[in-house]
Amino acid sequence: MVARPSSPSMAAVVPDDGVLIAQAIAGDDRAFSSLYKRHARYLAGVVYRLAGNDSELEDVLQEAFCDAAASLSSLRDPAGLRAWLVRIAVRRLHARFRGRRRWRWLLGATERLAPTISDPRARQRVDQLYEVLDTIPLDLRTPWILHVIEGQTLPEVADACGISLATVKRRIADAEARIRRGLHAA
Amino acid sequence: MLPDDIAQLRKDLEPPWNDLREQRVLGRIQEARRAGRRRRAMRLAAAASSVVVAVAACMALLLARGGSRGGSGHLVATSSVPRQDGGQRIALADGSQALLVRDAQIRVSEQTPERVHIAQGTGEVRYDVRPDPAREFVVTAPGVMVRVRGTIFAVAVTADRVEVRVERGRVEVDDGTRMRELAAGESLGIPSRGARVGDEARPEAPAEAPTPAAAVAPPAGRPTFERMLAEADQARAEGRQDDAARALTSALAAFPRDARVPGALFSLGKVERARQRFEASAMAFDRCWRSAPNGPLAQDALAEGAGSWARAGRSDAAKADAARYLERWPDGIESVRMQALSVR
Numbered sequence: 022m023v024a025r026p027s028s029p030s031m032a033a034v035v036p037d038d039g040v041l042i043a044q045a046i047a048g049d050d051r052a053f054s055s056l057y058k059r060h061a062r063y064l065a066g067v068v069y070r071l072a073g074n075d076s077e078l079e080d081v082l083q084e085a086f087c088d089a090a091a092s093l094s095s096l097r098d099p100a101g102l103r104a105w106l107v108r109i110a111v112r113r114l115h116a117r118f119r120g121r122r123r124w125r126w127l128l129g130a131t132e133r134l135a136p137t138i139s140d141p142r143a144r145q146r147v148d149q150l151y152e153v154l155d156t157i158p159l160d161l162r163t164p165w166i167l168h169v170i171e172g173q174t175l176p177e178v179a180d181a182c183g184i185s186l187a188t189v190k191r192r193i194a195d196a197e198a199r200i201r202r203g204l205h206a207a
Numbered sequence: 208m209l210p211d212d213i214a215q216l217r218k219d220l221e222p223p224w225n226d227l228r229e230q231r232v233l234g235r236i237q238e239a240r241r242a243g244r245r246r247r248a249m250r251l252a253a254a255a256s257s258v259v260v261a262v263a264a265c266m267a268l269l270l271a272r273g274g275s276r277g278g279s280g281h282l283v284a285t286s287s288v289p290r291q292d293g294g295q296r297i298a299l300a301d302g303s304q305a306l307l308v309r310d311a312q313i314r315v316s317e318q319t320p321e322r323v324h325i326a327q328g329t330g331e332v333r334y335d336v337r338p339d340p341a342r343e344f345v346v347t348a349p350g351v352m353v354r355v356r357g358t359i360f361a362v363a364v365t366a367d368r369v370e371v372r373v374e375r376g377r378v379e380v381d382d383g384t385r386m387r388e389l390a391a392g393e394s395l396g397i398p399s400r401g402a403r404v405g406d407e408a409r410p411e412a413p414a415e416a417p418t419p420a421a422a423v424a425p426p427a428g429r430p431t432f433e434r435m436l437a438e439a440d441q442a443r444a445e446g447r448q449d450d451a452a453r454a455l456t457s458a459l460a461a462f463p464r465d466a467r468v469p470g471a472l473f474s475l476g477k478v479e480r481a482r483q484r485f486e487a488s489a490m491a492f493d494r495c496w497r498s499a500p501n502g503p504l505a506q507d508a509l510a511e512g513a514g515s516w517a518r519a520g521r522s523d524a525a526k527a528d529a530a531r532y533l534e535r536w537p538d539g540i541e542s543v544r545m546q547a548l549s550v551r
Contacts, residue, residue, distance in 0.1 A: 036540075050240075054233060054503035055540070061229050069222035078222060083235045090240055169213060 039099035046094050053093075057086055060106055068110050070170055071163055073154070077117060085110040107173075108181045111163060118159055153203030157196055164189050165196035226477065227440045230470035230504065237503050238466050299323060302337035303344065316463050321497060324463045331363040338376075343494070347460040351397050352381040354490075360389075370396045381456070386487050432462040436471060443478065451478045469499040473508055476515065485519035493528070506532070510541035513548050 036044075036052075038059070044052030061082065068081050088109045096105055154162060167178045168189075179189045297305040297313070301323065305313060311330025317323060320342060325334075327348045336344045338357025346353045348362055348369045358376025362369065371380050372394040380387050382397050389395055435458035442451035455475040459468060472495035479488035492512030496505040513528035529549035533542060 050237065050501070050503055051506055051536075054237075057233055057236065057503075058229065061232065062224055065222045065224040065228075069224075075223055078224075079228065079232050079235070082232050083239065086232075086236045087239050087243075090236070091243075 038102045042099050084113045161192045161196040164192045227474050234467045234470045304335045306333040333361040335359045354379040432465050448482045473504050485515045489515035
């Protein structure tokens with residue numbers, strides 16, 4: 022299956038994920054690179070927002086794509102590639118950070134915030150949100166970010182986190198409650 | 208919590224991601240996958256029977272014979288002969304020679320049938336390069352890159368200056384800001400940027416034959432490839448294309464055998480294009496795909512190179528690259544654009 026742009030002058034013939042996946046499974050490194058280029062930026066955004074800093078972004082991405090390359094043949098639905106990559110990245114991220122007693126979720130992020138908001142009151146509110154998010158456990162924060170920030174549906178979050186739908190709902194609700202309490206107390 | 212807060216959070220948390228980082232991670236992924244394949248291959252090899260060992264020995268013997276003819280793509284031999292005047296003559300396996308005046312220092316960091324790279328740190332060296340259109344011969348001195356196909360030229364490095372003199376043929380001299388071509392009888396003096404580049408080009412040892420397993424790890428205190436790429440990354444992000452080009456050129460000169468060289472060359476091609484130096488851009492892309500013809504960037508580099516050659520007004524070179532592309536990837540992503548370039 023090939024997607025063809027309507028304008029002949031654009032002239033690019035872009036294979037879809039299904040074609041590239043089949044080629045990559047057959048050993049075509051070039052096809053795998055195309056898949057990587059298509060999804061790396063999106064995945065970098067997700068990982069960055071989940072990790073809250075840039076320090077290990079490249080490492081997590083590398084591990085996630087290496088895992089994906091090794092088990093690409095197990096992917097049943099090519100249309101679900103992006104969600105599948107997110108699931109792998111979430112697993113990798115949790116494996117890295119779960120054992121750590123403390124890491125600053127907003128490390129690096131706060132350094133970059135000042136220029137993006139001119140209204141000091143709005144800035145203060147968002148800063149409080151960062152502070153609160155930093156206190157929420159990873160297991161609660163991940164579903165909340167995937168759902169609220171990334172806009173994933175609840176079933177997608179459940180799939181990405183490898184937990185049941187009921188658990189996702191419970192964790193997101195728990196995170197919401199903690200955020201509200203934190204913002205109220207601030 | 209207001210939707211505005213969420214929107215702001217989403218906006219704040221855009222990752223500092225760009226092409227260079229994307230390529231860097233891709234290079235690491237490919238390297239990790241290659242390492243995995245090597246490990247699997249080693250496990251298989253360990254389990255093989257004595258019959259397989261005997262066959263492998265035969266194949267190794269055949270390969271060794273092939274290598275001695277210089278056609279295998281691996282490193283070839285270099286010999287060093289002292290001269291009566293106290294200098295030294297380095298004879299490369301392709302027939303080229305480097306005549307070192309006393310105290311001159313060079314390091315042959317790459318020597319394959321496709322490419323020879325010599326890093327010259329100090330002193331004067333006269334290079335007699337045997338003509339070979341299929342082989343690129345590059346000499347890097349502090350802040351300067353000299354590229355030839357077949358000619359005789361000399362490079363003299365002093366504390367504050369690099370001088371290139373051409374005796375026969377033509378050479379291209381690139382100082383990171385612009386590229387110039389010198390013909391026989393011409394010379395060019397360039398202020399040395401030793402503080403930035405000289406350290407990288409400084410040889411780690413007096414001239415000697417390279418070994419296939421030559422280490423690329425820098426001595427303590429020298430900038431790492433990673434740091435130089437990060438500098439280029441930062442410069443690009445801030446729109447300082449000249450600084451980005453300089454950092455990338457320095458990184459490539461200092462670590463010509465690093466596994467990330469193709470990625471750096473690809474970035475250099477893009478940076479040079481942003482600087483409107485289309486010919487330099489095309490050459491960087493060409494070096495990129497030649498350095499890893501089966502690598503993940505080869506297809507894109509060939510297509511980008513063809514585009515840059517076209518913008519440089521070199522339709523012959525653009526057609527050649529486009530033809531190469533279509534030959535290898537007739538149904539590739541850029542095949543239609545390459546077909547258009549190939550008939551211009």
